[in-house]
Amino acid sequence: MSDQKKPEGREKPVKTPPLEPGLGQVMGVAGGLPPLQDPSISRILSGLPPLQEPQTPPDLEKRLRSPRTFFSALLSVITGIMAVGAMVPLFSVLFMLVWRGGQRISLELFTALPPAAGMDGGGIGNALAGTLLMVGIGSVLAVPFGILAAVYLVEFGPDTKLSGAVRFATKVLSGLPSVLAGLFAYASVVLLTGKYSAPAGGIALAILMLPTVLLTAEQAIKMVPQRMREAAIGIGATRTQVVWQVVLPTAMPGILTGVMLGIARAAGETAPLLFTAMFSDYWLTRNPMEPTASLAVLIFDFSSSPFTNQIEIAWAASLVLVVLVLLANVTAQVWTARAAKS
Amino acid sequence: MTTSTEPIARPPTGFERAADWSFRRLTLAFAVLAIGVVIALVVQIAITASPAISEYGTDFLFSDKWDPGAKTYGIAPQIGGTLYSSFLGVFIGSLFGLAVAIYLTQDFIPYKLEMMLKNVVELLAAIPSVVYGLWGIFVVIPLIRPMCNALHEAMGGVAIFGTPLIGPGLLPSALVLAIMVLPTVTAISRDALSAVPPKLREAAFGLGATRWETIFGVILPTAARGIYGSVILAFGRAVGETMALAMLLGNNNSFSWSLFAPGNTLAALLANQWPEARDSTNEKFALMYAGLVLLGITLLINIVGTLILNRTQSIGDARR
Numbered sequence: 284m285s286d287q288k289k290p291e292g293r294e295k296p297v298k299t300p301p302l303e304p305g306l307g308q309v310m311g312v313a314g315g316l317p318p319l320q321d322p323s324i325s326r327i328l329s330g331l332p333p334l335q336e337p338q339t340p341p342d343l344e345k346r347l348r349s350p351r352t353f354f355s356a357l358l359s360v361i362t363g364i365m366a367v368g369a370m371v372p373l374f375s376v377l378f379m380l381v382w383r384g385g386q387r388i389s390l391e392l393f394t395a396l397p398p399a400a401g402m403d404g405g406g407i408g409n410a411l412a413g414t415l416l417m418v419g420i421g422s423v424l425a426v427p428f429g430i431l432a433a434v435y436l437v438e439f440g441p442d443t444k445l446s447g448a449v450r451f452a453t454k455v456l457s458g459l460p461s462v463l464a465g466l467f468a469y470a471s472v473v474l475l476t477g478k479y480s481a482p483a484g485g486i487a488l489a490i491l492m493l494p495t496v497l498l499t500a501e502q503a504i505k506m507v508p509q510r511m512r513e514a515a516i517g518i519g520a521t522r523t524q525v526v527w528q529v530v531l532p533t534a535m536p537g538i539l540t541g542v543m544l545g546i547a548r549a550a551g552e553t554a555p556l557l558f559t560a561m562f563s564d565y566w567l568t569r570n571p572m573e574p575t576a577s578l579a580v581l582i583f584d585f586s587s588s589p590f591t592n593q594i595e596i597a598w599a600a601s602l603v604l605v606v607l608v609l610l611a612n613v614t615a616q617v618w619t620a621r622a623a624k625s
Numbered sequence: 626m627t628t629s630t631e632p633i634a635r636p637p638t639g640f641e642r643a644a645d646w647s648f649r650r651l652t653l654a655f656a657v658l659a660i661g662v663v664i665a666l667v668v669q670i671a672i673t674a675s676p677a678i679s680e681y682g683t684d685f686l687f688s689d690k691w692d693p694g695a696k697t698y699g700i701a702p703q704i705g706g707t708l709y710s711s712f713l714g715v716f717i718g719s720l721f722g723l724a725v726a727i728y729l730t731q732d733f734i735p736y737k738l739e740m741m742l743k744n745v746v747e748l749l750a751a752i753p754s755v756v757y758g759l760w761g762i763f764v765v766i767p768l769i770r771p772m773c774n775a776l777h778e779a780m781g782g783v784a785i786f787g788t789p790l791i792g793p794g795l796l797p798s799a800l801v802l803a804i805m806v807l808p809t810v811t812a813i814s815r816d817a818l819s820a821v822p823p824k825l826r827e828a829a830f831g832l833g834a835t836r837w838e839t840i841f842g843v844i845l846p847t848a849a850r851g852i853y854g855s856v857i858l859a860f861g862r863a864v865g866e867t868m869a870l871a872m873l874l875g876n877n878n879s880f881s882w883s884l885f886a887p888g889n890t891l892a893a894l895l896a897n898q899w900p901e902a903r904d905s906t907n908e909k910f911a912l913m914y915a916g917l918v919l920l921g922i923t924l925l926i927n928i929v930g931t932l933i934l935n936r937t938q939s940i941g942d943a944r945r
Contacts, residue, residue: 355835359733365724369811370745372804376752376760383763432659435652445656451931452660458858458927459666459920460865462892466916467666470673490662497659518634521645551753554867554896561900579868582755583896586762586872594763601756612751616744 377605384602387595392603397564397581398592405592407600409566410576413481414550414604416567417560417577420485421492421549426542428489429496433538434526436497437504450501457494464490465555473559481567481575484560491552492545499541503534503622536622543615547608553579578604667920674917677910685914691878691894693903698911700918702880706888707922709880710795710870711863714802718863719856721803722810729811730818731840743815750808758872761801766790766873769797773885790885793875799884801869806859813858813934817851818844850933857930865923867892891919 347353391406398405436446468487473479507530515525531538561574562584578600585597637645677685681698688699725746729739773790780786790796821844829839845852875887876897889897895912902908 351835351838355837358837362724362728363733365721366728366742369721369725369749369807370742372760373745373749373752375764376756379760379764380756428655428658431652431655435649435656439649439652440656449656449659452663454931455924455927456659456663456666458861458865458923458930460867460892460923462865462867462895463666463670463916463920463923466670466673466895466913470669470913471665474673490666493659493662519636521637521641523645523648524637524641526648547751551751551755553753553755554871554892557896557899579753579755582759583868583872586755586759597759601759604753605756608751608753609748612748 380598380602380605383595384598384600387599388602392596392599396566397576397585398596399564400588400593401590403592405596407578407581407596407603409563410578410581410600411603412567413560413563413576414578414607416571417481417484417488417556417575418546418549420482421488422542422546424486424489425492425496425545429493429541429545430500430531430538433497433500433504434530436501438522438526438530450498453494453497456490457498460554461491461552462554462558464488465558468555469558476572478572479559479561479574480572481560482571484556484575484577487555487559488549488552491555492549495545495548496538496541499544500534500538503537503541504530506537506622507533536618540615540618540622543611543618547611547615550611551579551604551608553577553583556580557583578607667924670913670917670920674910674913677907677914678917680907681911681914685911686918689879691898693906693908696907698908698914700891700894700915702878703889703891703894703915704918705880706795706874707864707890707892707919709882710798710802710874710888710890711860711866713795713799713884714863715806715856715860716803717799718803718806718859719810722807722855722859723814723852725807725811726814726818727840727844729815731836731844746808746811749804750812754805754866754868755872757801757805758869761797761869761873762793765797765800766792766794769800777885784882785884787883788881788886791887793873793887794885795874795881795888796884798870798873801873802863802866805866805869806863809859809862810855813855814848814852817848817855820851821847850936854930854934857926857933861923861926861930864890864926865892865919867896871896891915891922895919 347356391404392408393406393411394408395404395406396409397407432449436449440446464487467490468483472483472486476483511529511533512525515529516522520528556577557580560577560580562580563574563576565576567573567575582597582600582604585593585600588594588597677698681688685699686704687701688697689701690697690699691703692698725742728734729743734742770790773794773796777786777789825843825847826839829843834842870890871893874889874893876889876893877887878889878894880888895916898908898912902912
């Protein structure tokens with residue numbers, strides 16, 4: 284930390300590091316002692332008038348009337364307002380959901396089929412069932428996939444080129460628009476089977492869940508202490524036994540966090556389902572290869588309806604959907620807290 | 626694995642070795658498959674779009690007609706609309722997102738409040754986009770409409786106020802988009818800001834800098850790379866955002882600079898046209914082609930954003 288050394292220059296310095304070595308001098312200046320000589324420091328100080336003339340003692344008193352303090356306080360207030368402003372939409376959304384969607388919460392909502400145009404009553408029973416079914420299919424596909432790939436990344440191939448490539452591919456996948464997962468599932472499943480169906484929707488959702496599950500599981504597995512693995516290997520366990528009996532049970536809360544976050548994301552997805560499951564006005568049948576309703580697509584369809592009844596159903600479906608998603612999120616947070624404790 | 630008579634430690638049996646070997650191969654297979662999914666996604670969409678690519682070629686990108694009846698398709702207005710709405714949404718969202726990130730990291734409020742604000746922002750990310758769309762239709766549009774129309778009355782000559790806001794339009798879409806990208810900006814910028822070594826901040830305070838002189842002069846420049854990364858990733862998210870825009874932008878296949886005019890984006894075009902697309906009109910292939918263009922744009926943005934953030938991380942690690 285001693286004076287004028289270059290900041291341990293590995294990469295190009297990020298503009299400010301010249302400050303770092305000058306810490307000693309910096310403290311001195313505040314006391315008004317040594318004069319400023321280092322150009323890199325005076326550059327940073329430009330804009331702080333009292334310090335540019337070392338002969339006058341610095342003005343250390345904090346008064347709101349001095350322009351610098353006033354400017355700072357003003358910015359603090361503006362940022363505070365912006366931060367609070369950023370929360371307004373959330374509360375507005377929640378309020379509207381409870382106010383407009385809450386009116387329609389009844390047994391009928393969960394047991395009836397969606398109302399046709401101009402009809403009264405009706406519910407979201409088949410859409411709720413369809414959402415649960417497709418999220419279930421998605422989880423069954425994405426969860427083992429994500430966990431096994433994460434096991435490879437941490438246990439069997441860390442620091443290899445392959446695991447770097449897997450990580451990169453997963454991050455890219457997590458940033459891809461969900462609509463593309465829908466197009467992909469359409470091109471590879473719907474075109475093949477000739478029908479919009481729940482499994483096609485589930486596959487599209489699985490693609491969206493995969494990055495979340497994989498990356499969270501990787502982090503969770505990484506957190507398992509190395510000595511636990513070594514102890515198991517020391518008594519003759521194979522790496523596979525270590526994974527199944529030591530690593531996965533220990534990392535389970537963290538892995539489940541990722542699973543719940545993945546489910547929360549998938550449950551709210553609409554776009555991929557438009558291309559894969561479409562919508563249906565009827566209940567699920569034994570044959571899954573049929574168009575399938577979902578809460579999200581129901582909301583989209585009914586949102587542009589001219590009929591009040593359908594719009595009310597859309598709000599009620601939104602409320603149910605948001606409650607489902609938030610439940611999944613809260614569960615994830617509880618598990619994270621538990622993982623942090625253990 | 627153990628009974629009281631056996632010693633605790635013993636070498637693995639042949640079966641266990643075989644199981645170990647196969648399990649390793651299994652995990653390897655899934656790891657490779659994860660890369661395979663991304664490649665398959667790109668290739669499959671490209672293959673399915675190929676009839677449209679060979680028929681419309683690059684004219685598709687520059688033509689502004691989307692007419693299933695005449696089988697002519699072009700996505701110039703949609704590309705323009707995607708970039709314009711994303712730019713506006715990310716601009717507003719980044720300003721607020723960065724403000725929240727600064728508020729969360731610079732000791733403005735007690736730790737407990739910080740955590741609460743952080744959770745609220747994370748909840749913003751949890752609300753499904755179709756719900757934001759519904760909220761936008763019934764809350765945002767009626768709320769801003771009088772203001773927008775007053776602006777149009779007063780300054781209709783200015784291009785960005787050139788049309789009245791009749792219903793769906795660019796500004797409500799951009800506002801909702803801003804809310805949706807805000808959590809991305811906040812989460813990543815917050816990490817970048819809290820990775821700034823505290824001694825830099827203390828040094829600036831020691832020099833007599835005010836809180837905001839410190840933030841603008843020291844903290845933000847040091848965290849700049851992470852913040853840029855967050856904005857780029859937010860842009861990628863905005864470009865691909867589908868449902869809210871499909872519901873709020875009006876599905877109008879023409880481009881206008883007016884903030885109050887309806888428009889369209891690539892993703893919204895896909896969502897709006899797909900359910901009505903007939904096989905006889907080639908429209909599905911054209912939509913696949915549009916999806917491929919969207920894929921190209923987002924891949925580019927995401928790879929740049931991820932690379933920037935990876936570099937930031939390695940610099941941060943080296944400094945620690």
